[in-house]
Amino acid sequence: MPFAVYALGLAVFAQGTSEFMLSGLLSDIAADLSVSIPAAGLLTSAFAIGMIVGAPLTALFSRNWPRRRALLFFLCVFAAVHVVGALTPGYGLLLATRVVGALANAGFWAVALVTAVSMVGPEARARATSVVVGGVTVACVAGVPAGAALGGHWGWRSAFWAVALVSVPAVFVIARTVPAGRPKSTPAPASVELRTLAGPRLLLTLLTSALVQGATFCAFSYVEPLATHVTGLASGWVPGLLALFGLGSFIGVTVAGRLVDTRPVAFTATGLVALVTGWTGLALTAGSPSATVALVLVQGMLAFGTGTALISWVFRLAADAPTLSGSFATAAFNVGAALGPWLGGLAIGAGFGFRSPLWVSALLMVLALGTAGAALGMGRAADRGRDGIAAV
Structure with missing residues (x-):
């Protein structure tokens, strides 16, 4: 595996830490900037929306750039807005930095997904994808708890400084290891790539990916009230549960990188079916501490392993749209990350209790099974059609 792929994973680690770390900093931000906690929570929503909208727009903006230049530009902007965020005296400017940071992210x-895949042979594409996605899982295991710890000791601004500092070595390594030239093949016109991405089988795969992530973040976002109100664990267990979920996620992307290709x-x-079973099982057994601890680990592994496999499927199906396929995969991931917590919150708000997000996750996975089955059916029909033409 080229060292440059691991540098991309390091940068994604910094960005993943930034995306999720605010969950442990909201109270401090609200008090320091004299805003309500819900207003501080909008900083997370703004980041998610910026990721959804920004993925295709920034990919179109930079599609004719050399990949190293695009990676360095986006990473430097990302680091710079965190410096501004750490220094800002007001909520409005901090909100703006979250939007700009999400666009850069x-x-x-x-670009990172496309670059990683292009630097390895077809037999190692899933493994390269898993290294990049693995940066997010390491952020869940180490980056987010570390950000919360920094915020507790030195204030929320120290977490923003830390994200900017972690980005610096990634900038230098990417500058030294990612090839400077343009891709060997000239990118297809944007209209051609967009037509490829509008194919029904690819759209179903993207929808499946969004549903899987929706199920993941629906459950993950409400681990704390589930653990303390349903399972009966003390609040001190919550960071450990979150880290355990992150550890499972890391294992999942690592295994996916070895087997998906x-x-x-x-x-x-197998991952999709197991996720339906796992979320249902956790909903039924959430009152048991041992079952909850075990299934949090297993579900993290299944969720991110299957998510990595679906990203690899996007690249397989969008071979004629190498520039924009990564952006659509990124957007699908973040649609799920935004949709899942909202649906879980609606279920809790409707009075169904703190187990209800798990049932919502199970339902989302049933829908994901349906969309994945439809995509697979289309693929088999296309294969039979090609075989028939070849026979003639």
Whole structure:
């Protein structure tokens, strides 16, 4: 695996930490900037919306740039807005930095996925994807808890400084290891790539990815009230549960990187079915501490392993749209990350209790099974059609 791929993973680690770390800093930000906690929570929503909108827009903006230049531009902007965020005296400017940071993050993600895949052979594409996505899982295990710890000791601004500092070595390594030239093949016109991405099988795969992430973040966002109000664990267990979920996620993307390239259909189908079973099982057994601890680890592994496999499927199906496919995969991921917590919150607000997000996650996975089955059926029909033409 080229060292440059690991540098991309380091940058994604910094960006993933930024995306999720505010969950442990909201009270401090609200008190320091004299805003309500819900207003501080909008900083997270603004980042998610910026990722969804920014992924395709920034990919179109930079599609004719050399990939190293695009990666360095987006990463430098991302680091710079965190410096501004750490220094800002007001809420409005901090909100603006979150939007700009999300746009830069989305652009980096889109280019990084394409760059990682292009630097390895077809037999290692899923592994390269898993290294990049693995940066997010390491952020869940280490970056987010570390950000919360920094905020508790030195204030929320120290977490923003830390994200900017972690980005610096990634800038230098990317500048030294990612090839400077343009891709060997000239990108297809944007209209051609957009037509490829509008194919029904690819759209169903993207929808499946969004549903899987929606299920993941619906449950993940409400681990704290589930653990303390349903499972009966003390609040001190919550950071450990979150880290355990992140550890499972890291294991999942690592395993996916080893197996998806050789058994893509079997791996993805098994992951989808197991996720339905796992979220249902956790909803039924959430009152048991041992079951909750075990299933949090397992579900993290299944969710991110299957998510990595689906990103690999996007690249397989969008071979004629190499520039924009990464941006659409990024957007689908973040649609789920924004939709899941909202749906879980609606279920809790309707009075269904703190287990209800788990049932919502199970329902989202049933829908994901349906969309994945439809996409697979289209693929088999297309294969039969090609075989028939070849026979004639």
